Amino acid sequence: MNTKVMFNVLALCIFLQFGKTDAQAFVIEGKWKVSFEDKKEFSSTTFNDATWEELPALKWSDDHKTTANRQLWIRKKIVIPSSLQTAFEKTGVLALSMGKISQSDDTYLNGKLIGSTGSGDTYRNYLINKEDILWDKENVIAIRVRHWGQFNVSKTPKFAAALPEHFLGYASGLKTGDTKAPILKKDLVYQLTVTNKSPRNVDGIITANFYNFEGTKIYSTQKNINLAAGKTAVEFPYSSTSPFLKIVYAVSVPNYQYSSEWNAEFGYENLVYKSIVPVVTYKAQQKFYPADLDKIQIDGWLGERLKANTQQRLEKVDEDAILAGFINRPGSHSWIGEHIGKFLEAACNAYANNHDTALKIQIDRSAQQLIAAQLPDGYLGTYEMDGHWTSWDVWSHRYDLMGLLRYYELSGFKPALKTSEKIGDLIIKTFGSEKGQRDIVKAGGHVGMAATCILESMGELYRFSGDKKYLDYCYFLIKSFDNPYGPRIITTLDSVGRVDKVANAKAYEMLSNFLGIIKLYRLTNDEQFLKPLEAAWKDIV
Numbered sequence: 001m002n003t004k005v006m007f008n009v010l011a012l013c014i015f016l017q018f019g020k021t022d023a024q025a026f027v028i029e030g031k032w033k034v035s036f037e038d039k040k041e042f043s044s045t046t047f048n049d050a051t052w053e054e055l056p057a058l059k060w061s062d063d064h065k066t067t068a069n070r071q072l073w074i075r076k077k078i079v080i081p082s083s084l085q086t087a088f089e090k091t092g093v094l095a096l097s098m099g100k101i102s103q104s105d106d107t108y109l110n111g112k113l114i115g116s117t118g119s120g121d122t123y124r125n126y127l128i129n130k131e132d133i134l135w136d137k138e139n140v141i142a143i144r145v146r147h148w149g150q151f152n153v154s155k156t157p158k159f160a161a162a163l164p165e166h167f168l169g170y171a172s173g174l175k176t177g178d179t180k181a182p183i184l185k186k187d188l189v190y191q192l193t194v195t196n197k198s199p200r201n202v203d204g205i206i207t208a209n210f211y212n213f214e215g216t217k218i219y220s221t222q223k224n225i226n227l228a229a230g231k232t233a234v235e236f237p238y239s240s241t242s243p244f245l246k247i248v249y250a251v252s253v254p255n256y257q258y259s260s261e262w263n264a265e266f267g268y269e270n271l272v273y274k275s276i277v278p279v280v281t282y283k284a285q286q287k288f289y290p291a292d293l294d295k296i297q298i299d300g301w302l303g304e305r306l307k308a309n310t311q312q313r314l315e316k317v318d319e320d321a322i323l324a325g326f327i328n329r330p331g332s333h334s335w336i337g338e339h340i341g342k343f344l345e346a347a348c349n350a351y352a353n354n355h356d357t358a359l360k361i362q363i364d365r366s367a368q369q370l371i372a373a374q375l376p377d378g379y380l381g382t383y384e385m386d387g388h389w390t391s392w393d394v395w396s397h398r399y400d401l402m403g404l405l406r407y408y409e410l411s412g413f414k415p416a417l418k419t420s421e422k423i424g425d426l427i428i429k430t431f432g433s434e435k436g437q438r439d440i441v442k443a444g445g446h447v448g449m450a451a452t453c454i455l456e457s458m459g460e461l462y463r464f465s466g467d468k469k470y471l472d473y474c475y476f477l478i479k480s481f482d483n484p485y486g487p488r489i490i491t492t493l494d495s496v497g498r499v500d501k502v503a504n505a506k507a508y509e510m511l512s513n514f515l516g517i518i519k520l521y522r523l524t525n526d527e528q529f530l531k532p533l534e535a536a537w538k539d540i541v
Contacts, residue, residue, distance in 0.1 A: 024086070024087050024090070024160060024161060025084075025087070025158050025159065025160040025161075026080055026081070026084050026158060026159040026160070027156055027157075027158040028076065028078060028141070028156065028157040028158060028159075029156060030076075031054045031055060031056055032054070032055045032058065032074045032075065032076045033049045033052035033053065033054060033055065033074065033075045033076065034052060034053050034054075034055040034060065034072060034073065034074050034075075035049070035052045035053070035072065035073045035075075036071075036072050037073070038071040038072075038073070038144070039073075042073045042075065042142055042144070043106075043108040043111055043113075043142045043144070044111050044142075045110050045111050045140045047075075049075050052075070055074060058074070058151075058152065058153035058156075058157075059150075059151060059152040059153070060072070060150065060151045060152075061149060061150035061151070062149050062150070070146065070147055070148070070149070071144060071145065071146055071147075072144075072145050072147065072151060073142060073143065073144050073145070074142070074143050074145065075140060075141065075142045075143075076140070076141050077138050077139070077140055078138070078139050078140075078141065079136065079137065079138055079139070080133050080134070080135060080136075080139055080159065081135070081136060082135040082136050084159060085130065085135065087159075087160060087161040088130060088161070089161075090161035091161050091162050091163070091164070091167065091198055091200065091256070092198045092199045092200040093127050093128065093129060093161075093162045093166075093167055093197065093198045093199065094127070094128040094129075094133075094159050094160065094161060094162055095125045095126060095127055095128065095159070095160060095161070095162035095163070095166045095167075096109070096114065096115075096124075096125070096126045096128055096141075096157060096158075096159055097123070097124065097125045097155065097157065097158055097159075097160060097166075098124040098126075098153050098154075098155060098157040099123060099124065099153060099154030099155030100120060100121060100122065100123055100124070100152075100153075100154040100155075101117070101120065101124060101143075101145060101151075101152070101153050101154070102120040102145075102147060102148075102150060102151055102152045103119070103120040103145075103146055103147050103148060103334075104116075104117055104118045104119065104120065104145070104146045105117055105124070105143050105144060105145050105146070106143070106144040107124070107126055107141070107142075107143045107144075108140075108141070108142040108143070108144075109128065109132055109133075109139065109140070109141055110132065110133075110134065110139055110140055111140070111142075112132060114126040114127070114128065114132070115127075118332060118333050119330070119331070119332060119333040119334055120334060120391070121330055121331075121333075121334050121383060121384075121387050121390070121391055122330060125162070125163075125165075125166040127162055127166065127167060127197055128159065128162075129199075141157075162198070163256075163258070164202070164253055164256045164258040164260075165258070165260060166197075167196065167197040167198045168194060168195070168196060168197075168202070168227075168251070168253075168258075168260070169194070169195040169197070170192060170193070170194055170195070170249070170251075170260075170262040170328075171192075171193045171195075172190070172191065172192050172193070172247070172249070172262060172263075172264035173190075173191055173193070173264075174188055174189060174190060174191060174266075175188075175189035175190075175191045175233070175235055176189065179266060179320075180319070180365060182243065182267060182268075182270075183240045183243065183244075183245060183266050183267035184240055184241075184242065184243040184267065185239055185240065185241070186239060186240065187237070187239045188237070188238065188239070188240070189235050189236070189237050189238075190208070190235070190236045190237075190238060190247060190264070190266070191233050191234065191235050191236070192206060192208070192233075192234045192236070192249045192262065192264075193231055193232070193233045193234075194206075194225070194227055194231070194232050194234065194251070195230070195231050195232075196227040196228065196229050196230065196231075196232065197229070198229065199229050200229070201226055201227065201228050201229070202226070202227040202253055202255075202256075203224075203225070203226055203227075203253070203254075203255065204224075204225050204227065204251060204252055204253040204254070204258075205222060205223070205224055205225065205251075205252045205254075206222065206223050206225055206234055206249055206250070206251050206252075207220065207221070207222045207249070207250040207252075208220065208221050208222070208223075208236045208247055208248075208249050208250075209247065209248045209249075209250065210238060210240070210245055210246075210247050211245070211246045211247075211248070212241075212242035212244060212245070212246075213242065213243075213244040213246075213269065213368065213371075213372060213415075215246075218240075218241060218242060219238060221236055221238075223236075240266075240267065242267070243267050243268065243269045243270075244265075244266070244267045244268055244269060244368055244372070245265065245266045245267055246263065246264070246265050246372050247263070247264040247265075247266070248261055248262075248263055249261065249262045249263075249264070262328060263327045263328050263373075264327070265323075265327055265369045265372055265373070267365075268361070268364045268365035268368045268369070269364065269368065270360075270361065270364060271364055271411050271413055273360075273410060273411045273412065274411070274412035275409060275410055275411070275412060276408065276409060276412045276464075277409075278409070278463040278464050279463065279464060279465065279466035280462060280463045280464075280466055280523065282522040282523060283522070283523060283524060283525035284521055284522045284523075284524075284525040284530075285525075286522075292352075293349060293352035293353040294352050294353060294355075296353060298353075306350075306353075306354070307354075309350065310350050310354060310356050310359055311356075314343070314346060314347050314350055314359060314362070315356075315358055315359055315362060317343050317362075319362065319365065319366050319369075321336075322336065322339040322340045322343060322366075323340060323366060323369055323370060323373070324336075325337060325382030326340070326369075326370060326373035326380065326381075326382055327369070327373050329381075329382055329383060329384050330382055330383055330384045330387065331382030331383070334391045334392045335391075335392040335395065335396065336382050336396075337381050337382040337392070337393070337395075337396025337397075337399070337400070338392070338395060338396050338398075338399045339399075340366060340370055340399070340400070340403060341396075341398075341399025341400045341401070341402050341403030341404070342399055342402075342403065343366065343403065344363065344366065344367055344370075344402075344403030344404065344406060344407050345399075345402050345403045345406045347359055347362065347363050348363060348403075348406045348407055348409075348410045349406070351363060351410065352410060363407065363410075364411075367403070367404065367407045367413070367416060368415075370400070370403075370404070371404070371415050371416060371419045374419055374422065374423075377422075377426055378422035378423050378425055378426035379426060380397060380400050380419070380422075380423055381393045381396050381397060381400075382396060389430060389431075389438060389443050390443070391445075392444070392445070392450060393443070394427070394431075394440065394443045394444050394450070394451040394454055395444055395450045395451065395453070395454075397423055397427065397454065397457075398453055398454040398456070398457045398512070399457075400420075400423060401420050401423055401424070401454070401457035401458075401460065401461060402456070402457055402460065404416045404417075404419055404420045405417070405420055405457075405460050405461065405464055408420070408464060409464065417464060417465065420461055420464070420465075421461065421465055421467070424458060424461045424465075424470055424473075427454065427458070427473070428469065428470075428473050431443065431451075432476065433476075439480075439483060440452060440454075440477070440480050440483075441480055441483045441484075441485060441486045441487070442485075444509075445509075446487075446503060446504055446506040446509045446510075447485065447486065447487040447503035447504050448480075448483070448485070448486050448487050448503075449487045449489070449503055449506065449509035449510055449512070449513055450509050450512075452477055452480055452481060452486075452487065452489075452513055452516075453509060453512035453513045453515075453516055454477070454516075455474055455477045455478070455513060455516025455517065455519070455520065456512065456515040456516035456519045457516075458470050458473050458474050458477065458516075459471070459474050459516060459519035459520055459523055460519070462474070462523065463523070471523065471524075474516070474520050474523075475520075477516070478490065478517070478520065478529075487502060487503035487510075487513070488502070488503070489502055489503065489510070489513055489517070489532070490517070490528075490529075490532045493532035493533070493535045493536055494531065494532050494535070497535035497536075497538065497539055498539050499536050499539050499540060514533055514536065517529050517532065517533055518530075518533055521533075
């Protein structure tokens with residue numbers, strides 16, 4: 001057999017075993033090696049993985065019922081043909097694309113860390129330069145995965161020309177000044193910083209559209225841009241006629257047929273609070289009446305601790321971090337959306353007691369920026385469109401409702417109620433038993449309890465809106481406990497009276513449902529909702 005024939009046979013064997021290629025992409029197929037140990041040297045090209053198990057497909061799970069963060073490593077050796085170098089002609093850089101990985105990962109190519117992602121809901125597209133690849137030679141991909149008992153890669157990994165959305169990144173702010181300060185009638189320079197991770201210059205157009213809180217466009221301007229490798233700051237001077245601004249930066253790169261949007265929010269309206277009382281009163285007899293927060297004065301050691309909670313905890317919450325996933329989706333991790341609602345509820349309670357001026361400004365600003373991030377259909381989560389109502393999305397909407405309704409109760413700001421009603425209406429439309437609706441039990445973890453716990457929030461929405469459809473939906477949620485593979489919360493407590501037998505016994509999500517059940521009891525005075533919680537109480541104490 002001559003040399004040319006031998007080479008062709010060898011090449012065919014390589015591609016059959018490790019992947020397939022065309023001029024623009026190299027798909028990584030076949031088995032991987034896996035280890036459930038965690039050692040840094042596993043990323044090295046010289047590490048010998050001959051004794052590792054083979055993984056037939058890029059997925060794995062065990063039967064441990066835990067949310068503990070655990071690790072595994074997967075490795076694969078591949079020969080990347082030099083013909084793939086033509087893919088660099090498109091945008092100047094390659095991407096290793098793998099879809100979503102459950103849950104987080106550090107990915108190495110030939111011992112070099114090429115990307116890390118902390119969320120299982122984010123697409124992986126890690127950039128590769130020519131010098132990162134050993135052409136026509138053996139390359140090693142090693143991935144360290146942190147998981148909760150199951151691991152999955154949603155798409156077959158492949159090398160291909162990077163798309164603009166892979167190498168263009170955005171950040172927004174002000175050229176000078178405090179992004180959290182009032183903006184009304186101030187001459188400010190709003191700034192979009194574009195990071196170009198490709199070695200090539202990119203020509204494009206940025207249109208900046210300025211909207212007030214009501215969503216009315218009040219200003220628009222456009223600039224031609226040339227994006228060199230690295231960071232380019234594009235400036236938009238403007239004196240706002242509104243105390244609140246939402247800026248939508250529309251970026252277009254005609255040569256790549258690419259367009260994208262980046263949102264930024266600034267300012268707030270400093271409201272005069274006019275607290276309201278719920279439309280619906282509780283029917284169940286109340287034996288204990290807590291004092292109104294604004295009528296309590298706590299001194300001494302506990303008073304000092306409460307003061308520290310306001311000044312050293314609540315006022316130091318990173319608003320940008322907990323709002324970022326709403327303003328520009330997706331969020332940085334699966335349950336980032338829960339934090340703003342929790343903050344608002346806690347901060348409103350603290351302000352009702354201490355009337356701290358700085359805290360009030362923070363409440364107004366964060367609540368109004370959250371409201372402005374709601375999509376037209378009512379969605380107020382942190383997931384991209386194809387991830388709506390997966391993972392912790394319903395759970396996050398639960399806390400949106402609790403925070404916004406507490407803000408409405410404290411301030412009387414009607415957009416907070418309207419936003420909450422839009423959330424409630426979308427939940428009712430999305431989850432039900434009719435054709436085309438989703439099963440709410442399948443929309444949350446822990447045997448569905450992370451989704452059904454929106455029960456308490458829907459009960460609160462009924463209290464403040466007075467609309468009976470939200471009460472009716474509470475009954476639907478109770479019924480959903482007994483859906484196939486549902487948590488059977490009330491059924492289990494009524495029959496055996498043990499919380500450790502409820503669903504998977506996860507306490508946090510279970511107690512969140514308990515709050516909803518007791519809320520429904522207080523609203524209806526129906527003993528069927530009190531009895532199971534009395535059983536749970538007796539079991540726990």
